[in-house]
Amino acid sequence: MKVFAVFVASITLCAGNAIPLVPGDNSHYVEGESRYIWMLDEDSVPQLVDLAEPVDETLVNSRNEDSNQYWLYTRLNPNTAQVLVNGNANTVWNSNYDGSKPIKVIAHGWQGSGNSGVNSLVSSAFLEIEDVNIIVVDWRVVANNNYVIAVVGVPGVGQYVGNFLEWLINTAGGNWNNVHLIGFSLGAHVVGSAGLQAGGQPARVTGLDPAGPLWIGNPSALNSSNGQYVEAIHTDGGLQGVLIPIGDADFYPNNGRHPQPGCATSSCSHGRAPQLFASSVRTNHLQGRLCESFNQAQNEQCNGSILNMGNGIVSKRGSGIYGLSTGSSWPY
Ligand SMILES: *[C@@H]1O[C@H](CO)[C@@H](O)[C@H](O)[C@H]1NC(C)=O
Ligand SMILES: *[C@@H]1O[C@H](CO)[C@@H](O)[C@H](O)[C@H]1NC(C)=O
Numbered sequence: 001m002k003v004f005a006v007f008v009a010s011i012t013l014c015a016g017n018a019i020p021l022v023p024g025d026n027s028h029y030v031e032g033e034s035r036y037i038w039m040l041d042e043d044s045v046p047q048l049v050d051l052a053e054p055v056d057e058t059l060v061n062s063r064n065e066d067s068n069q070y071w072l073y074t075r076l077n078p079n080t081a082q083v084l085v086n087g088n089a090n091t092v093w094n095s096n097y098d099g100s101k102p103i104k105v106i107a108h109g110w111q112g113s114g115n116s117g118v119n120s121l122v123s124s125a126f127l128e129i130e131d132v133n134i135i136v137v138d139w140r141v142v143a144n145n146n147y148v149i150a151v152v153g154v155p156g157v158g159q160y161v162g163n164f165l166e167w168l169i170n171t172a173g174g175n176w177n178n179v180h181l182i183g184f185s186l187g188a189h190v191v192g193s194a195g196l197q198a199g200g201q202p203a204r205v206t207g208l209d210p211a212g213p214l215w216i217g218n219p220s221a222l223n224s225s226n227g228q229y230v231e232a233i234h235t236d237g238g239l240q241g242v243l244i245p246i247g248d249a250d251f252y253p254n255n256g257r258h259p260q261p262g263c264a265t266s267s268c269s270h271g272r273a274p275q276l277f278a279s280s281v282r283t284n285h286l287q288g289r290l291c292e293s294f295n296q297a298q299n300e301q302c303n304g305s306i307l308n309m310g311n312g313i314v315s316k317r318g319s320g321i322y323g324l325s326t327g328s329s330w331p332y
Contacts (some may be wrong), residue, residue, distance in 0.1 A: 017034065017035040017036070018036075020036055020037075023038060023045075023046045024038050024046035024265035024266060024267045024268075025038065025265065026038050026239045026240070026258070026265075026266040029238075029266075031212060031213075031216065031238050031239075031243065032216055034051070035050060035051055035052050036049065036050055036051070037049050037051065037213055037240065038240075038265075038266065039110060039147060039185075039213070039240050039270075040110075040111075040185070040240065040267045040270055040271060041111035041112075044117070044267060044271060046265070046266075047111065049146075049147040050146075050147075050148075051147070051148065052148075053146050053147070053148045053149075055148050055149050056149065057152075063141065063142055063153060063156055063157070064160075065086055065160045065163065065164075067139070067141040067157070068086075068137060068138065068139050068157060068160045068164070069083060069114060069137075069139075070083065070084040070085075070086070070135050070136070070137060070138075070164060071083060071084075071114045071135065071137075071138060072084050072095050072096065072097055072133060072134065073123050073127070073134040073136065074097075074098070074101075074127075074131075074132070074133055074134065075127055075131050076096045077096055078123075078124070078127050081114065081136065082094075082095040082096060082097075084097065084135070084164075084168065086163065086164045086167055087167065089171050089172070092168065092171060092172045096133075097133055097168075097172055098133060098173075099169070099173020099174045101133055101178075102130065102133065102178040102179070102180065103132070103133045103135060103165070103168075103174055103178060103179045103180070104122075104123070104126050104132050104133070104135070104180050104182065104312075105136075105161070105180070105181045105182065105191065105194070106119050106122050106123060106134065106135070106136050106137065106182050106183070106187075107137045107139065107161070107181070107182070107183035107184070107187030107188075107190040107191050108137070108138075108139070108143065108184060108187050109183075109186045109211070110143055110147055110150050110185060110186045111143060112140065112143055112184075112187070113138055113140040113143070114136050114137075114138030114140070118184045118187075118208075119136045121274055121278045122182060122274060122277065122278050122281070123136065124278075125281035125282045125312070126281055126312055129282060129312055130312060133174075137157075137161055137190065139157045139161075139190060142154070142157050147213070147214075148214065151211075151213075151214045151215070154189045154190055154220065155189075155193045156193075157190050157193070158189070158190045158191065158193020158194040158195075158196070158197060158220075159193055159194070159197045161190065161191070161193075161194035161197070162193070162194040162195070162196070162198040163197060165179065165198060165202075166198060176198070176201035176203065177203050177228075177314070178203060178314055179201070179202040179203055179204075179314075180202065180204040180205075180206070180312070180314050181194055181202050181204070181205045181206070181227065182205075182206045182277070183205075183206070183207055183208065183210075183222075184208040184209070184274050185208070185209060185210070185211045185241070185270065186211045187208075188206075188208060188210035188211065188222050188232070189207075189211060189218075189220065189221055189222050191205055191206075191207070191222070191226070192205060192207065192210075192221065192222030192223065192226040192230075193220060193226075194226075195225075195226030195227045195230075196226050200226060200228070201227075201228070202227040202228065203227065203228050203229065203314045204227055204228065204229050204230075204231070204314055205222070205226050205227035205229070205231070205247075206230075206231050206232075206233070206277065206310070207222045207230070207231070207232040207233070207246070207247065208233055208273035208274045209234060209235045209236050209237075209240065209270050209272075209274075210222050210234075210241060210242050210246065211241065211242065212236075212237070212238065212239065212240060212241050213240070215242055216244070221242070221246060223246055224246070224247055224248045228317070229248055229318070230246075230247040230248050230249075231247050231248065231249045231250070231251065231309075231310075231316075231318075232245070232246050232249075232250045232251070233253065233273045233276060233277060234250060234251065234252050234253075234256035234257075234273070235253060235254075235256060235257075235258075235260050235269050235270060235272040235273040235276070236257065236258050236260075236266050236267075236269040236270035236272075236273075237256040237257045238257060239257075239258055239266045239269070239270070240267070240269075241256075241273070243256065243257070244294075245294065245321055248317075248318065248319045249288075249307060249318045249319055249320055249321075250321050251309040251310075251322045251323075251324065252291075252297040252298070252302075252321065252322065252323050253272075253286070253309065253323075253324050253325070253326050254300070254324075254325055254326060255297065255298055255299070255300050255323070256297065256298075257269070258270075260272040260326075260328075261325075261326065261327065261328035262329060275330065276309065276310060276326060277310040279310075279330060279331040279332050280308070280309055280311045281310060281311060281312040284308055284310075284311040284312075285331070286308060286324060286326060286332065287308055287324060288302075288306065288307050288308065288309045288322030288323065289303050289304055289305070289306060289322060289323055289324060290304030290305045290306075290307065290320050290321070290322055291320070291322060291323050293321075294321060296321075297321050297322070297323045300323055300325065301323070302323030302324075307320075307322055309322065309324060
């Protein structure tokens, strides 16, 4: 009874724990404090997330390597996936996979699947500019749980991806210097864990507004050891995305926070990162300027040396915090 009373008191006293009523409106949210946040689902519909939701460990522990699916797209099959199965070489021999070409791996976010819009947005940009192997990771078995369970499952999902890529390259050819991993939101931490599992060998790892809730101080979060060059693009920092720098290079378009130009909701700002990235893959026109400090990025005062944000150049390298401003609609 006493516990219950304390619980009720803390709920009523702590404004950060009130249930927010306007879908997609995260104006109440305080990183590290608030219990509820609106997060985008696969159809870009905001869903209310309870960050204190209990986790059923048996659900998490029942996952295995087969929980992930790997969907291959190439210029020969840009719209129809060929499913590659870890350990089954015939699925690779019978596909259009070509080990002499670059590998681009894309991981969707919470509540997503291989059919999520982010996958076709990014893969069509890559296939437009370069003859590559696109591998879409479908990790819906874990992603389509409540947010807390999905977060707990992310490192395992990423390890499976890392194991799969090791197997694929050993079996059918490929070169880690030609591997670029891209993940959106929770998917950014998936590809981070994949790169970690692969010993940091991937040439590039790109986190598109890496998910923030439950990732601050989380040892499994995307970090600069996960690839040869790790980049994060922050567009909803402090809300659905992480605000602090976590890669080798961190880009803060329009100060990296909500509202991004033309966005009314945090979900729109969160979803802006994949849009900016896909556009940069096609035309490589988004120029970051080096910041002297994180504060300079927050105040949109960065005016140092230029490093282009995003793009598909696998040999790209760089470090530091970068700011830039963008337009409000495609191609930004
Ligand atoms: C990245 O995360 C891994 C796993 O927690 C850790 O071993 C490594 O030291 C981290 N690297 C950096 C630069 O923080
Ligand atoms: C950048 O801006 C600072 C002040 O905000 C100024 O002192 C500095 O000269 C500028 N640097 C360049 C390269 O424009």
